[in-house]
Amino acid sequence: MRTIPFSEGESPLVLVDLIHSTRVRDVVQSGYCTALKSDTLYDIQVMMKERHVGGVLITDKTGRRLLGILTVANIMKAFEDGTIQETAEHHMTKTVVTLDGEMPLSFAVEMFDKYSFNMLPVLNDEKLIAGVITPRDIIMYLLSSMNEEVAKLEESVKQAQSLIDKTAGADLDGFAQNKSRVLRYVTIRNDFNTAGKISNEIKTVLKEMGIDKKIIRRISVAAYELEINQVVHSYGGEMIFIITPEKVEILAHDKGPGIEDVDKAMQEGFSTATDWVRSLGFGAGMGLPNSKRVSDLFIINSAKGQPTDVRAVIFLDEKKKEEENRESL
């Protein structure tokens, strides 16, 4: 599969964020045509002409459950074969590629790239039709969003310039003089292509520093689970690693939507992951318990509608760990 022509690290973050954070359901156009499987291809073809659509969803009597799809290609073939007076039932495409409304827009872009469809039905949680999405919807949505983002950027450039003017000459090197090393990474909502990259990079950094393998493994597990959680469950966030000779501290901070019941979220097996997220291998409800288990200190703060903040500390030398434990007793 060719990937979308956006790549982390190369494309502007706002654009990458836009395509991964927007959900398919926000882009869906409401207008679409439906027909019953007992309708004739001829009647359907007349409707397609009148309504200027390239495809019709074949549904059950309620009009909500998808049974198949009929496109211009099916109609043309029926004219050729002389079957245009037959009903849709035996001529529609029954194995339809559909999108889940909760999926990120990047999935839709990849689907249009992979298959040569002009529209894709979108289903809601109950597998009922929520609408259809076309490449045109995506273009229009992206153009108007990009317009807004660029306006915001122009404003922030102005603000940043005035800030630079004010702080010019300040001593920013003082920070680099103490022995700690601070690394900061950004996570993007639903960006499954790069999920796991941060913890992998941190692993490499720690290896180069000659830190004990077992300890690296614990740090990487905590980093991995917290990173994936930001990608899967949050609107995006940042992961900050503070490495000192005594300990590695992971600060995971995101932009919300927060966790309603933190005690529940900490239990093994509790997960709010949707079906499609689970199909990607996430959602065992083990991430937070795993990261707590490998950490010497683990503090999580969150509430509904708030950011989620996690602080996980892993000591690098056993003596230091005992000292700190004694102090906290």
Next chain:
Amino acid sequence: MKVSDLKTKLAYEEVCAGNPDAEIRAGYTSDLLSDVMGNALDDSVLVTIQAHKNTVAVATLAGIAAVVICNNREVPADMAEAAADEEVAVYRTTKNQFTVSCEIGALLD
């Protein structure tokens, strides 16, 4: 059993050899990666349908020596690359997770 037994005794298709002489002492079957991270033992073989480079990331962190991708799923190029970098063996087969688990279980006894 050894990692290379997955090829020589069970005839799974080799995608990445990893460390062929490494000893496999246990197995874990799951399609949810954090479950693997939390519960798989060191020197395990992981039986899964999750063909993604994150599977390799988790395998490395969980101390897993080999991954068997079931149900004829394709292994994407970036997963194979990650596996080569991390020396994690990756095999694939048309069989499902249950069958593969049974076959490996018989060799582990």
